[in-house]
Amino acid sequence: ERGFAFVAPTLAQSLEGKVVALIDFGDVTTHLDVFHNGTVIYSRDQNFGGRILTENVRARYGIGYPEAEAAKRSGELPQNYEVDLLEPFRSSMAREVARGIEFFLSAGRGYGSVDALLVCGGCGQLPGVAEVIEAHAGIPTVIANPFAPGSRITAGKAVQRQASLLLKAVGLAVRGAG
Secondary structure: OOOHHHHHHHOOOOOOOOEEEEEEEOOOOEEEEEEEOOEEEEEEEEOOOOHHHHHHHHHHHOOOHHHHHHHHHHOOOOOHHHHHHHHHHHHHHHHHHHHHHHHHHOOOOOOOOOOEEEEEEHHHHOOOHHHHHHHHHOOOEEEOOOOOOOOOOOOOHHHHOOHHHOHHHHHHHHHOOO
């Protein structure tokens, strides 16, 4: 919840009165937090994460897990990677997001829609993921950046490239600073 204040500037719109979902794609679990006026109103974990893509890369190209993870992060994979593995995985990510949002909307909390989606975690760094999720969910989607212009903290270029991975760390770092 503390990290949300740092990614709110990522969105171009005012969040007053808005319902915003923050989706954190971890290694094996995807965590959904839904916020209204900056306060968590719904949380859900789903069994889905980046390890699926890493395992697919490992199996497809016959490499070890550490090599598959490094290749996935660097993008140094054969040309067929995008069509054969990345596109289907991004589509799966979009379906998981839509499923999580549907669970929230059907939970009977009186909210009829989600106004914006913020994506973070390792899979948030996959090329084109925000666009695929937005097209599937029909909700404006951006990659969470705790160092976005307007945020209270800044970072160098190397850290900026890892921004979507660092949201949880930023939230934990400010926990004791308040």
